[in-house]
Amino acid sequence: MDNWIFLIPLLPFLGFLVNGLLGRRLGDRAVAIIGCASVAGAFAISVSSFLQVDAAKPDTFLKQDFGTWIQAGDLSVSFGLVIDSLSGVMCLVVTGVGLLIHVYSTGYMKGDSGYARFFAYLNLFMASMLILVTADNIVLMFLGWEGVGLCSYLLIGFWYKGLANCSAGIKAFVVNRIGDLGFLLGIFAIWAACGSFEFSAIVEKVAEIDSPAAFWICLLLFVGACGKSAQIPLYVWLPDAMAGPTPVSALIHAATMVTSGVYLLARLGPLFDAAPGVLTIVATIGALTALLAALIAFSQNDIKKVLAYSTVSQLGYMFLAAGMGAYSVAIFHVVTHAFFKALLFLGAGAVIHSLHHEQDMRRMGGLRRRLPWTFALYLIGGLALSGFPLTAGFFSKDEILHVAHSGFGNIGPRGVLWAIGLLTALLTAFYTFRQIALVFFGSYRGASEPQASEESAAHGLELDKVKESPLSMRIPLIVLASLSLAGGFLAIPHFLQPGIEIPEDGKLSGLIIGGIVSITGIAAALAIYLRFPRALKGFLSSAPGKLAHRLSSRKFYVDEIYQKLIIRPIGVMAEICFYVVDRLIIDILLVHGSGFGASALGHLLRRLQDGRTPTYAAWFLAGAILVLAVTLWAAGG
Amino acid sequence: MTLSLDLCLYLCAAVFSIGVYGVLSRQNIIVILMSLELMLNGVNLAIISFGRYFITPEGSALSGTGASSSQIFVIIVLAIAAAEAAVGLAILLAVYRRWRSARIGNMRLLKG
Numbered sequence: 184m185d186n187w188i189f190l191i192p193l194l195p196f197l198g199f200l201v202n203g204l205l206g207r208r209l210g211d212r213a214v215a216i217i218g219c220a221s222v223a224g225a226f227a228i229s230v231s232s233f234l235q236v237d238a239a240k241p242d243t244f245l246k247q248d249f250g251t252w253i254q255a256g257d258l259s260v261s262f263g264l265v266i267d268s269l270s271g272v273m274c275l276v277v278t279g280v281g282l283l284i285h286v287y288s289t290g291y292m293k294g295d296s297g298y299a300r301f302f303a304y305l306n307l308f309m310a311s312m313l314i315l316v317t318a319d320n321i322v323l324m325f326l327g328w329e330g331v332g333l334c335s336y337l338l339i340g341f342w343y344k345g346l347a348n349c350s351a352g353i354k355a356f357v358v359n360r361i362g363d364l365g366f367l368l369g370i371f372a373i374w375a376a377c378g379s380f381e382f383s384a385i386v387e388k389v390a391e392i393d394s395p396a397a398f399w400i401c402l403l404l405f406v407g408a409c410g411k412s413a414q415i416p417l418y419v420w421l422p423d424a425m426a427g428p429t430p431v432s433a434l435i436h437a438a439t440m441v442t443s444g445v446y447l448l449a450r451l452g453p454l455f456d457a458a459p460g461v462l463t464i465v466a467t468i469g470a471l472t473a474l475l476a477a478l479i480a481f482s483q484n485d486i487k488k489v490l491a492y493s494t495v496s497q498l499g500y501m502f503l504a505a506g507m508g509a510y511s512v513a514i515f516h517v518v519t520h521a522f523f524k525a526l527l528f529l530g531a532g533a534v535i536h537s538l539h540h541e542q543d544m545r546r547m548g549g550l551r552r553r554l555p556w557t558f559a560l561y562l563i564g565g566l567a568l569s570g571f572p573l574t575a576g577f578f579s580k581d582e583i584l585h586v587a588h589s590g591f592g593n594i595g596p597r598g599v600l601w602a603i604g605l606l607t608a609l610l611t612a613f614y615t616f617r618q619i620a621l622v623f624f625g626s627y628r629g630a631s632e633p634q635a636s637e638e639s640a641a642h643g644l645e646l647d648k649v650k651e652s653p654l655s656m657r658i659p660l661i662v663l664a665s666l667s668l669a670g671g672f673l674a675i676p677h678f679l680q681p682g683i684e685i686p687e688d689g690k691l692s693g694l695i696i697g698g699i700v701s702i703t704g705i706a707a708a709l710a711i712y713l714r715f716p717r718a719l720k721g722f723l724s725s726a727p728g729k730l731a732h733r734l735s736s737r738k739f740y741v742d743e744i745y746q747k748l749i750i751r752p753i754g755v756m757a758e759i760c761f762y763v764v765d766r767l768i769i770d771i772l773l774v775h776g777s778g779f780g781a782s783a784l785g786h787l788l789r790r791l792q793d794g795r796t797p798t799y800a801a802w803f804l805a806g807a808i809l810v811l812a813v814t815l816w817a818a819g820g
Numbered sequence: 821m822t823l824s825l826d827l828c829l830y831l832c833a834a835v836f837s838i839g840v841y842g843v844l845s846r847q848n849i850i851v852i853l854m855s856l857e858l859m860l861n862g863v864n865l866a867i868i869s870f871g872r873y874f875i876t877p878e879g880s881a882l883s884g885t886g887a888s889s890s891q892i893f894v895i896i897v898l899a900i901a902a903a904e905a906a907v908g909l910a911i912l913l914a915v916y917r918r919w920r921s922a923r924i925g926n927m928r929l930l931k932g
Contacts, residue, residue: 795925
């Protein structure tokens with residue numbers, strides 16, 4: 184063994200075992216240390232492995248094979264891990280951001296009765312995610328893919344006493360299952376087309392796959408990616424997933440798990456390149472998702488829901504880039520997004536923590552004086568998300584827009600997609616600073632405003648009782664904030680795709696346009712919400728304003744449409760199955776019917792047993808005569 | 821005149837049927853036991869008759885057994901009948917002690 188990459192998923196898995204089996208006896212302090220140390224170890228190994236990849240030529244990689252995992256006929260799946268430049272970058276992000284969020288969680292979850300359970304789930308998630316990222320074949324990747332889905336379900340419903348949390352977890356699981364079905368079918372199709380599951384072998388055999396097969400394989404895989412990465416039409420689970428604890432939202436539903444769809448596309452990039460039709464679909468769906476989610480984010484009142492829709496929107500950007508064939512650019516945005524979105528979620532968590540689990544922005548306001556640290560860090564995250572010049576989001580987002588604009592790849596409606604992307608950038612800046620204005624500026628409304636929604640459990644909290652969160656929660660925020668500021672200077676696209684040729688012309692003007700758009704959005708939001716709130720109220724009370732607000736705040740009625748079109752018919756079918764098949768055929772006919780039949784027959788037959796010996800003797804005689812008659816008849820008499 | 825086999829068998833059937841009728845119709849256990857003896861003796865008579873008509877002193881026309889084989893069968897049946905009567909009368913005594921009656925209608929413990 185010349186490398187230690189097997190420890191990358193194994194360490195968090197051991198942490199899961201220890202915390203899950205012994206956590207309650209160890210005590211919270213030991214649980215936190217084990218949870219963080221296992222991830223820190225994985226991070227350290229990731230760094231050292233990554234440096235080995237980096238030091239050599241770009242196409243080198245570290246590989247470890249643990250022999251055959253599944254063997255059936257001529258189907259054979261190995262259990263192999265690989266660290267190349269792509270999975271190396273993902274490993275660094277997953278373990279790095281994961282480590283910061285683990286540290287943050289030690290403060291955020293303090294005193295929770297499920298402390299050990301929480302860290303066990305988080306560690307299991309890290310192990311699954313790292314298997315997903317480092318797997319050298321698609322079946323092993325599917326193992327990790329399902330593992331992260333399971334952990335997502337477990338963590339969304341972590342506070343399992345609330346019905347809403349549980350149903351959000353089930354919703355996430357079921358919607359993901361639809362995508363997973365597509366992914367699984369895609370794996371079968373890959374086996375049929377290539378006869379191999381290993382990524383390297385698939386990529387080598389791309390030329391042999393005919394184009395309809397490539398189209399269907401890629402489409403099915405993209406369905407899987409849609410489910411996991413919350414794209415139209417399967418994005419509905421992600422906003423509901425905010426029911427989980429905030430570190431979970433940051434780690435799973437913003438930074439890592441939801442980007443695994445993008446990772447899948449990047450990993451199988453050459454295969455997708457062979458299916459330009461699918462790439463057009465990917466780019467279109469990405470752009471539409473980006474726009475739709477940004478529009479919905481406008482009118483959300485829950486501080487985490489805004490970030491959730493923003494995540495959906497940013498994932499749309501990533502798919503837009505991937506659809507252009509610029510997978511490395513997509514991964515670049517994955518990385519920067521992981522930094523600033525984790526920062527925003529953790530910052531929102533700090534606000535929620537300080538306000539004793541108040542999430543409604545209508546009951547916040549003016550918090551910048553009481554929470555200066557959180558405010559400053561949140562502002563950095565907001566700037567990065569808005570694409571403010573020189574922050575991380577600025578570079579990665581403009582790289583995407585530039586790719587869309589400059590004629591990279593051969594995607595059809597390029598101009599439209601670019602325009603949608605730019606519009607979304609404007610909207611993103613606007614809703615981000617609407618949020619910052621509502622939470623940190625203005626005057627505090629938490630004590631006076633009556634209970635705004637039934638969901639918010641917190642009662643009016645006086646402003647002077649609002650306190651900054653502990654140091655363990657602040658340090659990860661500071662690290663993430665510096666990464667959000669500096670992360671844009673990483674030259675990830677050129678590192679991942681050394682041969683990538685993005686045209687240079689128009690790059691500078693693209694950056695300038697992006698900057699202007701971002702600053703415009705920020706300024707507009709701050710001006711409207713801080714200086715001219717009356718104009719906003721006027722607009723919202725006018726007819727088009729009312730309509731727009733209604734559409735946005737009701738999320739374009741997508742949940743209602745799904746309810747009517749899909750969930751109701753399935754529910755009716757289930758009722759039919761229940762009443763006809765289960766109740767009538769199985770319960771009444773088979774179960775009760777057989778019992779009733781036997782007992783009715785018994786009632787008839789018991790009359791024969793009257794206890795009188797002469798009756799028995801008479802039956803005996805009748806039987807003897809019968810036997811005699813049959814014997815004679817059979818003898819031909 | 822010689823008795824034909826048919827006449828003998830009619831007699832057997834009559835004795836056996838009277839026994840069956842007695843077993844089925846009588847209430848008194850003693851009479852039932854007596855009827856049972858009638859049935860056994862009807863069968864005995866049939867065995868003897870077959871022996872007389874089918875088996876010559878030289879051996880059976882059917883299987884070569886000697887003339888005495890049917891008589892031996894009958895003696896075995898008589899012995900078994902004696903044993904059966906002993907057991908039956910013992911049960912009868914026990915029943916009588918229990919119910920102070922020898923009527924079979926009282927014994928309905930096996931009613932389903």
